[in-house]
Amino acid sequence: MTQQATHTAYARFMDDSRVKAFDEKHRATIKFNMTRYDHSVAAGKQQFRNLDMARKRAALRKHYVIENLEDHLKTFEYHFTARGGKIIWAQDASEARKAIRDIFEQHHVKQVVKSKSMVTEEAGITTFLEKNGIDCLETDLGEYIVQISNDRPYHIVTPAMHLSAKDVAGIFHEKFDLPEDASPEEITAFVRDKLREKFATAQAGITGANFLISESGAVALTENEGNGLLSMSSPKIHIVITGIEKIIPNLRDLDLFWPLLATHGTGQEMTAYNTLVFGPRKQGEIDGPEQMYVILLDNGRSRLLKATPQRRSLACIRCGACLNACPVYRNIGGHAYGTVYSGPVGAVITPHLSEDFDTYKHLSHASSLCGKCTEVCPVGIDLHHQLLHNRHLSRKLGLLGRSDRLSIKAYKWAMKKRTRLDMAPPWIKNLFARHFFKKAWGKNRTIPRIEKSFSRQWKDRD
Numbered sequence: 100m101t102q103q104a105t106h107t108a109y110a111r112f113m114d115d116s117r118v119k120a121f122d123e124k125h126r127a128t129i130k131f132n133m134t135r136y137d138h139s140v141a142a143g144k145q146q147f148r149n150l151d152m153a154r155k156r157a158a159l160r161k162h163y164v165i166e167n168l169e170d171h172l173k174t175f176e177y178h179f180t181a182r183g184g185k186i187i188w189a190q191d192a193s194e195a196r197k198a199i200r201d202i203f204e205q206h207h208v209k210q211v212v213k214s215k216s217m218v219t220e221e222a223g224i225t226t227f228l229e230k231n232g233i234d235c236l237e238t239d240l241g242e243y244i245v246q247i248s249n250d251r252p253y254h255i256v257t258p259a260m261h262l263s264a265k266d267v268a269g270i271f272h273e274k275f276d277l278p279e280d281a282s283p284e285e286i287t288a289f290v291r292d293k294l295r296e297k298f299a300t301a302q303a304g305i306t307g308a309n310f311l312i313s314e315s316g317a318v319a320l321t322e323n324e325g326n327g328l329l330s331m332s333s334p335k336i337h338i339v340i341t342g343i344e345k346i347i348p349n350l351r352d353l354d355l356f357w358p359l360l361a362t363h364g365t366g367q368e369m370t371a372y373n374t375l376v377f378g379p380r381k382q383g384e385i386d387g388p389e390q391m392y393v394i395l396l397d398n399g400r401s402r403l404l405k406a407t408p409q410r411r412s413l414a415c416i417r418c419g420a421c422l423n424a425c426p427v428y429r430n431i432g433g434h435a436y437g438t439v440y441s442g443p444v445g446a447v448i449t450p451h452l453s454e455d456f457d458t459y460k461h462l463s464h465a466s467s468l469c470g471k472c473t474e475v476c477p478v479g480i481d482l483h484h485q486l487l488h489n490r491h492l493s494r495k496l497g498l499l500g501r502s503d504r505l506s507i508k509a510y511k512w513a514m515k516k517r518t519r520l521d522m523a524p525p526w527i528k529n530l531f532a533r534h535f536f537k538k539a540w541g542k543n544r545t546i547p548r549i550e551k552s553f554s555r556q557w558k559d560r561d
Contacts, residue, residue, distance in 0.1 A: 108437060109461045115435040116465075121543050128263045129429060136423050139366025146358065146368045157355055158479030161414035164313075164346050168404065171313040171346045172395065178316025179393060182378030187394045192222040195340055195394050199224065199305070200231055202392060206336060208233065208302040212294075214320075214327035215239035216307025217255060217417060218340050218396060221439045221452075224305065235305075236297050238326035240290055247274050253433040255440065256364050256419035261432055294326070304330035304388070308341035309416070310356060311393075312375075314349040318393065320374040321360060323367075328374050337379070337388035343395050344413040350375075356416065359477040363418040399452035406492075409485050412447045414478045421472035421482055427465050436462060443472035447485045457498050463489035506535075517554060525549045 119125055147153050164171055176186045189195035202208070211228060213219060213235055225246070228235040237246040241258035245251065248270050252258035259267065264283055271277040271286050278285075306327050310319040318339050320327045331337045347356060353373075361367040380387035404410050422428045422442030433441040438449045438459065446462035453459050463486045466472075472482040493499060499507075513519045523531075528549045540546050551559070 108458050111437055112435060112461060112465075115437065116431040117541060117543075119431045119435050125261065125432060126430070128261060128266075129432060131263075132257070132260050133423055133429060136366060140362060140420075140423075141366075143362035143366040143368055146362065153355060153359060154477055154479050157359055157416075157477060158414065160347060160352055160355070161416075161478050162411070164348060165344070165404070165410060165413050168343065168346065171348065172343060174313045175311050175316055175346060178314070179318075179378060180316075182316060183381070184316070184378040184391045184393060187392055189394050189396045189398070191398050192396070195222045195396050195398075196224065196227045198392075198394055199228070199338060199340070202336065202338065203228075203233060203303065206302070206390075208336065210297070210301045211235045211303045211305060212238050212297055212301040212326075212330045212334065213242075213304070214306040214322065214330040215242045215258070216305070216340065217252075217439060218307050218342055219305060220252060221398065222340065222396065224340065236294070236301075238294050238297070238324075238330055239322075240287065240324060243290060243294075244270060251434060252439075254419060254422060255417050255442070261434070298329045298333045301330075301334045303336040303338065304334040305338045305340065306330050308339050308345050308393075309360065310347050310353065311341065311345045312348075312350055312353075313346050316377065317350070318376045319353060319357075320376065321357065321370050321372070323365070323371045325372050328372055331374070331376060331388065332386045335389045337376075337391045338394065339376075339392065340394040340396060343397055343400055344415075360416050360418050363420040363475065363477040399454070403448060403451040406451055409447060409451060409488055409492075411480050412444060412482070412485055414480055415444050415448070416478055418477055420475040420477060424471040424475045426467055426469065426471070431465075436465070438462070443482045443486065444480070447482060447489060450489060456492070456496065460489065460493045460498055463487075463493070521552050521554055525551065 144150055180186060187195075187198045189198060203211070209232070211233055213225065215237070219225065225235045225237065237243045239258070241260075242252065244259045244262065244267055245253075250259075253261040262270075267283070267286060268277070268279060268281045271281060271289070272279045275289065277289060281289075306320060308318045309321040311317075312319060318341075320331070322328070347353075357373055358369060361370045364370075376387075376391070379391040380389055400413065403413060419442070421444050422433070425443050428442045436442075436445055436449075438445055440449055443466060446465055449462055450456045450459040466483065466486050468483050468486065470483045473480070473484070476482060525548075532546050532549070537546060
């Protein structure tokens with residue numbers, strides 16, 4: 100990335116954040132949806148006798164896999180190919196797109212159904228296929244709404260979280276002439292009928308993977324609508340595209356990870372559809388794909404694997420809990436980040452997945468460091484510490500601007516001694532704040548006045 104591109108990414112983030120933070124309609128919609136999520140998760144967590152123990156177990160299992168990732172990937176490949184499946188290793192998004200295009204050209208595929216997958220968003224699969232004359236239809240309701248409205252997914256789990264029921268009804272009225280006041284049930288029924296026809300005629304299906312099972316070579320899919328199961332079982336060709344970090348050791352681990360993912364993702368005890376796919380259809384079986392491919396995507400994950408301690412973030416199971424807990428995300432929303440992965444976990448991993456850490460280093464500052472993201476993470480990732488490590492790495496790489504370096508030095512000098520903080524009278528501090536922090540504080544807020552120092556207030560009170 101060029102310096103101009105880096106500046107553009109930062110400037111766009113600041114502009115979009117400023118707009119969203121003061122958009123009352125946006126904040127009302129997110130508050131409503133987040134409140135429903137909070138209540139559901141609180142109820143869902145009651146299924147665990149000892150949630151802290153479950154989180155610790157999950158953290159240890161994922162840590163074990165990350166430390167031995169190469170071995171587990173090889174084991175997965177061995178068992179999956181033994182059942183007739185094919186593995187494709189993709190170093191980056193470009194290789195993954197090319198592999199999919201080659202498969203479709205070989206089999207003359209023109210119609211594709213796709214289940215919800217963040218990795219396909221990361222690799223830009225849908226747009227790429229459409230540019231190559233292939234009809235690629237999103238089958239998850241939220242993703243379908245985003246697709247037909249030419250929008251971007253807003254959230255890792257809930258792509259259309261930023262839209263109210265009225266907004267969605269308006270989209271379907273405009274696109275398909277449904278009533279302007281169509282209910283969610285009416286819209287769902289309409290989409291179901293429309294998609295059933297596509298499932299029946301599609302020549303290939305694309306899904307992601309929630310987990311890859313090392314010891315058995317199985318792909319685990321988790322969903323609530325059945326669209327993933329239909330995308331996999333109806334077409335003759337099934338392509339799974341997933342990150343290399345999705346491995347877990349064995350099938351027994353699913354009794355831990357499936358409930359954790361369901362509860363922290365949507366508040367359910369268990370999602371509606373949990374499917375294990377061991378490979379293409381075997382002789383005598385009546386459904387399933389004739390050919391099955393798993394594309395194992397690196398796309399910067401090896402860079403993240405080399406980063407210590409940020410490699411811990413590879414344990415993420417994409418439940419979205421940290422997004423829902425983060426006060427910054429709850430104010431600026433998912434689109435402001437300008438990246439596929441938003442929120443605290445996105446801020447940690449995106450700079451490493453990018454070829455140029457500098458481009459997205461600003462995301463690590465989009466946090467209050469309150470620690471709520473760490474508190475809710477089901478696999479025990481210390482996300483607020485990881486954000487601090489990213490900030491430290493920016494300094495080590497020499498990516499801080501001159502003003503930032505001088506500000507940090509001045510702050511460090513002042514904070515080392517209480518007497519230094521008390522040297523300047525309040526009017527000088529107020530003058531300094533208005534001069535140096537006015538732009539950062541934003542035009543929509545008034546910089547608070549300093550009347551007395553903390554030590555002065557404490558002495559007066561005592």
